[in-house]
Every structure is written in C-alpha cells, then in structure tokens.
Amino acid sequence: xxxxxxxxxxxxxxxxxxxxxxxxxxxxxxxxxxxxxxxxxxxxxxxxxxxxxxxxxxxxxxxxxxxxxxxxxxxxxxxxxxxxxxxxxxxxxxxxxxxxxxxxxxxxxxxxxxxxxxxxxxxxxxxxxxxxxxxxxxxxxxxxxxxxxxxxxxxxxxxxxxxxxxxxxxxxxxxxxxxxxxxxxxxxxxxxxxxxxxxxxxxxxxxxxxxxxxxxxxxxxxxxxxxxxxxxxxxxxxxxxxxxxxxxxxxxxxxxxxxxxxxxxxxxxxxxxxxxxxxxxxxxxxxxxxxxxxxxxxxxxxxxxxxxxxxxxxxxxxxxxxxxxxxxxxxxxxxxxxxxxxxxxxxxxxxxxxxxxxxxxxxxxxxxxxxxxxxxxxxxxxxxxxxxxxxxxxxxxxxxxxxxxxxxxxxxxxxxxxxxxxxxxxxxxxxxxxxxxxxxxxxxxxxxxxxxxxxxxxxxxxxxxxxxxxxxxxxxxxxxxxxxxxxxxxxxxxxxxxxxxxxxxxxxxxxxxxxxxx
Amino acid sequence: xxxxxxxxxxxxxxxxxxxxxxxxxxxxxxxxxxxxxxxxxxxxxxxxxxxxxxxxxxxxxxxxxxxxxxxxxxxxxxxxxxxxxxxxxxxxxxxxxxxxxxxxxxxxxxxxxxxxxxxxxxxxxxxxxxxxxxxxxxxxxxxxxxxxxxxxxxxxxxxxxxxxxxxxxxxxxxxxxxxxxxxxxxxxxxxxxxxxxxxxxxxxxxxxxxxxxxxxxxx
Numbered sequence: 071x072x073x074x075x076x077x078x079x080x081x082x083x084x085x086x087x088x089x090x091x092x093x094x095x096x097x098x099x100x101x102x103x104x105x106x107x108x109x110x111x112x113x114x115x116x117x118x119x120x121x122x123x124x125x126x127x128x129x130x131x132x133x134x135x136x137x138x139x140x141x142x143x144x145x146x147x148x149x150x151x152x153x154x155x156x157x158x159x160x161x162x163x164x165x166x167x168x169x170x171x172x173x174x175x176x177x178x179x180x181x182x183x184x185x186x187x188x189x190x191x192x193x194x195x196x197x198x199x200x201x202x203x204x205x206x207x208x209x210x211x212x213x214x215x216x217x218x219x220x221x222x223x224x225x226x227x228x229x230x231x232x233x234x235x236x237x238x239x240x241x242x243x244x245x246x247x248x249x250x251x252x253x254x255x256x257x258x259x260x261x262x263x264x265x266x267x268x269x270x271x272x273x274x275x276x277x278x279x280x281x282x283x284x285x286x287x288x289x290x291x292x293x294x295x296x297x298x299x300x301x302x303x304x305x306x307x308x309x310x311x312x313x314x315x316x317x318x319x320x321x322x323x324x325x326x327x328x329x330x331x332x333x334x335x336x337x338x339x340x341x342x343x344x345x346x347x348x349x350x351x352x353x354x355x356x357x358x359x360x361x362x363x364x365x366x367x368x369x370x371x372x373x374x375x376x377x378x379x380x381x382x383x384x385x386x387x388x389x390x391x392x393x394x395x396x397x398x399x400x401x402x403x404x405x406x407x408x409x410x411x412x413x414x415x416x417x418x419x420x421x422x423x424x425x426x427x428x429x430x431x432x433x434x435x436x437x438x439x440x441x442x443x444x445x446x447x448x449x450x451x452x453x454x455x456x457x458x459x460x461x462x463x464x465x466x467x468x469x470x471x472x473x474x475x476x477x478x479x480x481x482x483x484x485x486x487x488x489x490x491x492x493x494x495x496x497x498x499x500x501x502x503x504x505x506x507x508x509x510x511x512x513x514x515x516x517x518x519x520x521x522x523x524x525x526x527x528x529x530x531x532x533x534x535x536x537x538x539x540x541x542x543x544x545x546x547x548x549x550x551x552x553x554x555x556x557x558x559x560x561x562x563x564x565x566x567x568x569x570x571x572x573x574x575x576x577x578x579x580x581x582x583x584x585x586x587x588x
Numbered sequence: 589x590x591x592x593x594x595x596x597x598x599x600x601x602x603x604x605x606x607x608x609x610x611x612x613x614x615x616x617x618x619x620x621x622x623x624x625x626x627x628x629x630x631x632x633x634x635x636x637x638x639x640x641x642x643x644x645x646x647x648x649x650x651x652x653x654x655x656x657x658x659x660x661x662x663x664x665x666x667x668x669x670x671x672x673x674x675x676x677x678x679x680x681x682x683x684x685x686x687x688x689x690x691x692x693x694x695x696x697x698x699x700x701x702x703x704x705x706x707x708x709x710x711x712x713x714x715x716x717x718x719x720x721x722x723x724x725x726x727x728x729x730x731x732x733x734x735x736x737x738x739x740x741x742x743x744x745x746x747x748x749x750x751x752x753x754x755x756x757x758x759x760x761x762x763x764x765x766x767x768x769x770x771x772x773x774x775x776x777x778x779x780x781x782x783x784x785x786x787x788x789x790x791x792x793x794x795x796x797x798x799x800x801x802x803x804x805x806x807x
Contacts, residue, residue, distance in 0.1 A: 406652040565762030
C-alpha cells in the first residue's frame, strides 16, 4: 500500500502545485497559530509584521505586532544586548498567554532574542497589549553562536524549550520557565544541538524529539539554496542524529524539504497540528516563481513514515480515482458500467488478437468437417485499448443517481476531476475543491441526511470539498457543510460498496482515501 | 476460480442426478430448524433466523439490467406472508418456504439448495425475516453481504442493491440511514447467483456505524 501511495504521490508531482491565496509575502514565518477564529503568523520585518487568515487559505497583512507594545519597539535591554532589527519570531500559547519570541540582531553575531507576552493576538481585542519581558538569550558577537531564529516547544511533560542560532556556530538549546517565558536556569550553559544552520525548531512525537533546521542560503531569490533538514533524539538535549547516524552538531541532517518545481528555497518549518490525525507544517519559500520570485508563506501536509516526518504536498487539480483505504473499492457514479474496450469473452484477448476466450460455447465445426491441421495459433498481444470517454457511455446514464463503491475498472463513471473552486475560500494550505465525474457536470454532493449524490455543480457549500492529507499519506475528504447540520462530516466507506458521510474517526480506515491517477 | 466452482457445482449436481436422483440428501450442516418463537441477533449483530424460498431458476446474469429483468421474471407473488412449508407459484412452478436458523454469521444458500436437490446456479433465492426492535431507532443502517447480486427491502422500501458477481463480504452493501420501528420490521431480499457458492449475511449498524445488538428475530 505504501508503494502505491508513493507512486501516486510521484504522479502528482507532475502537476502544478497550489499555493496559498491573498497577501502571502513573508520571510521567516513563525509557527502558525489559531486564536479566536483566525490563524496568525509573524515574520521578519519592521515591527514584526503580521499575516492573518480566517480559513488558513486566504491571507492578509494585519499590521505589526510591535504596535501592541508600549513604545512600539523592543525594550532597551533587548536593544542593548542585540540590536534594533526584528526578525524571525516564533509564537506559542501557554495557558491564557501567548509568548512571542523574536530576534533582535545588531551586527551579527551580536544579537538577542526578546520576549513579548500577549493576552491575545487579536488586534481588535480590547486587551491587545503585549508586555516586553526583555532579552531571553543573547550572543556577544564573539562566541560561536548567533542568537536569532527562536523556536519553542512545550513538550508532553510541560517543559518549555527554546532552540536558536544561525550560521555563526552552534544551534543552542535552553529550557524556559512556562510561567514567565524566560530562562528557567539562566546560569546554566546552553546545550549545543546543531551547527551552522538556521530556523531551528523542535517537535515531539512518540517519544522522539525532532530538531528541524534550515540549511543553505537565504535571501537570494531564486538563487537561494534553503532546504529543511532534521535529526532526532530520545532526549531533548540530544544528540540529534540524522538517518545515517550523523550528529547535527557535526553537520548532519536528513532532508525534509527542498526546492521543488517553481517553489525555491523552503525554510522555517513550523508545526500546525489540526488534531484528529491531521498535521500540517508552515514554511516559506525564498522564491515563488509564480509570484515574481518573492518570498511567500505556504502550508503543507505533514506525513510520518518510519519514524520520520515527511513533507507532503497539497493536492493538485487533476483527474483521480478515489479509492477507499478500507475496502480497496473506488468511488463511482451509480450507473451500469461498460467494459473498457467493449465486452469480450472471459480471458479472451482484445478483438482481433486471436486470443481465444473461454466464454459461452460457440458453434463448433460442421458435422463431418476435417479436424484442424497443425498446432493452434500462438496468442498475440493486441493493440492498446483507448481510455473510455464518458461521451461513449454516458448517454444511458440516468439523470439522477447516487454514488457507490466498486472494484476499479478504469470506467468513465470512476474517474473524478478534482478542481479548485475560485473564490470559495479554503482551509489551511488548500482551497475548496469540486469533485466531478470526468467529462460531465455531475459533482459529488452532500445531501441533507448525510448521504451522497452527484448533481450539477452550483457552487453550493455541500458541493465544496476539503481534502486533507493525513499523516499516513491517505486523504480525508469532507464537505464544507451538510445542509441543516453543523457537525463535521467526512466521506466514509461504511460498506465495501457503500459510501456515506459520517463523523471522522481517526482510528478507522473508513474515512481514509487514496487519490491516484486513473 | 468461479468457473471452476461452476464446473464443480454442475458436476455435483450431475453426479447426484446419476447416483441418487430421488435419494434424500443429508441436511445442511450449517442450518437447523428454528426453535422457540424468537432468536436474538448475535453479539456482532448478525441475523440468524430466516425464511428462505426454494431457488427459482433465472438467467443468472448479474449486471444491473439483468438483475432487474430476473426479478421481474421471477417476482415473488404478493399475498400471504411466508410460513413453514407454504408454497408460492412462480413461472408455473411451486416453491416452498423453509424456516431456518443458521449456525454461522451467514446463511449458506448453497447448503440449503443442495440438501434439497435444488439447483444452486442461475437461481434467485427469496428470503424474509422479521426483526423486533424494542424501541424506535433512527439513523440505523441495514448492512449486508451477498453472493452474488442482491436486492433488499426494509418495510417494503428498497434500501440496498448490489450487482455483479461478488463474494459475500460483511457490510458490503449498506443502506442509507433508516428508522427501525418499535416492534415488527420486515426484511425481504432476493439473492441472485450465477455459479459457485451462494450465501448472505445481514445485520444492522447503529448511528455510529457499530453493530446493533439487542434485536430479536422471529418468523
């Protein structure tokens, strides 16, 4: 099954990738965080620029975070330890507070990482006011470290950790106090966990700590060589080894994400855990060639394989077979299928191939006819059979029909065009899609009783589909809404031959789907 | 494989015709006569008690149009509900109802027909049972597996249609969400077999798609 997923993923690479929509220019984005109905991320720039989105797909600029700080800039201690730039922040929610760590470099490697503590991230809120708690860590310009690019993790035991650093030496780890956001043991020496990289951040899963950093060079547009690398350790303090056992302190790092297609220089990983087995990650590309080569935000699926995170790709528009991971049957319009290439005798070859089938008995030689001479003709490979065009078979399809699951046979009613719907919004990383039988206008539609139909596309919410790739590489397919319901539904193989909509159960294969090229 | 099974079944039939055309065959090992008025569904929700009509010959083709045609030509006459030994006439031939309990999760129609020296290939089996529900239950589903094609009705409403040659797979065909009435609910189905083995299984799923237990079946 995994091999199948790989093949399908590989097939999808040939198609143009979708990107986020709206005002997505950002460099060094923080972890994306959801608060009071909006997603937020913060980037490098004057005052720490804010990007926000209501759905995770369409983004807009929303001023700068320093406007919520008295004085509108970093405090004097931060400026003294570092400088007056504001770069590469990271944000985390601890209880009812948000800790925003930001880089304040002067002349590198003299730099400091400052802390803002905010009761809310919503600029419209009455209590939108952040407190400057001063420098957390800093580098003096001489030591083998550059205190920029903070990344924070609250581990499963409730301990808060900060990694930071750049190309002037080591990536360092210190423990923070979750109550204050400042160092828990300020007199202890920081731990070196990697070297000569940037944008470090920790994540945790199944007893492993993963350190993700960005290698390569930034800030050169399409010439940037940024790429995201990683290592893992059972202990937060390391050593962080890559897949070949090389310590990241000695330059190791398993590749997580590199340039692909028209997106050059991925960097600044941030985990976005949406729950229920859906994880995504935020990043920026140094250059989006479809947007004039500017640096942009993206959100992509996060997969896990063999104990390592894998950078997934957002679904690209195309024609797919939608296969149930539970049953292996595929979604089809509920119509009588027609064999690709036409009917033929069982086990027989294509018409004209000379391959004799074993179908119904046919008239034998006439009574008294001489027996056939010589050996039977050898079987022959026939010509390729053309794909089935819906126009060839759809004439007899009923006007109104439901959908069902059936063995894959490459028939016209089993091929679905998945296409983004302009202006319909989306969800973290992707727009809403329509799912339509190829060559027709019959679009997958959620009915008011939580079942499925295929009707003409009208852009109604029940015809808009959210397609999230799950951590195992399969997909969850959910309608934007079901008429008369506020519940969250997902396409479900309730039976081997029967699809429906039901509440998503991350522990079941019912709602896991494979999308492959037909 | 299916061809082989067809050949095997034909061979068995032919062999039996030769050796013991009129001799009583042993009773089916997986089926018994019902005891008691009612039978609970099992711990996985499967229904064990059914009326089964002796097989009615049909063409045995299993595409959607062919199944529709078969069920038109071999339609079950409307009239009195089935009872043990009662007969109905279809295409000028009489067919008797049999009350059966299956020992397995599924009911083996091949065992049933073979034990009666009836054909097992190119036939339709009509089946029926009554499910007693202790209360009204909304948003449940009838979930069946059938070898091969089948049509299912719950309280006279068509709820499941499976076409084509297929194995009996648990929860293969599943109805839309339906309401079980408090008390008596009638399930009727037609199982159409081309060749080889033939059987079916049925249960209800609750609103969370888990097997529904606590139901009683009675004939």
